[in-house]
Amino acid sequence: DAKTTQPTSMDCAEGRAANLPCNHSTISGNEYVYWYRQIHSQGPQYIIHGLKNNETNEMASLIITEDRKSSTLILPHATLRDTAVYYCIVRPSPIQGAQKLVFGQGTRLTINP
């Protein structure tokens, strides 16, 4: 499985866009990029996933570079409740059965008032 690299921590002002980078330079053609977050000590929460096209949902946008070696999660208008650890995970195609997620240490995002 492809390894991901994320900054250890980031800060963002409330109301601004939070842009969280993820490097996955060894990603293969059938691997998807998933983003989850963990608020304080709660269970992780799914945010978004994609293969090669940019994706958007009610929570965030995912921008994947053309060569797929990196991606950026965008929270368009960050609020204090978005303070969490954000995990970027690369996994094989969904058709290959159970998704055995591998969580690294993620990025600790702090939203400041």
Place this chain on the structure above:
Amino acid sequence: NAGVTQTPKFRILKIGQSMTLQCTQDMNHNYMYWYRQDPGMGLKLIYYSVGAGITDKGEVPNGYNVSRSTTEDFPLRLELAAPSQTSVYFCASSLPFGQPQHFGDGTRLSIL
């Protein structure tokens, strides 16, 4: 919808004791998973199941057992608790084909 429910929320065990962590989901998901999370670390997969009667090992299965007799329930058993099993345990469930996993709120377990 309750989603994924884990019980108990907290537990303290003595070395050598056994216990079962309960997990139930009401979303009719085929797939269920158990993870553990040590302080300051990401989650590690212990066991998973793709349906009733089918279970398989994850990354860190030693010291644990699971069973899946119904679609809804996926209990995790610790037979001989050891201090290294002090952790937060998360259960998750999902539909097939890479659909998002839904997590419970966790069980915080201390082995003393």
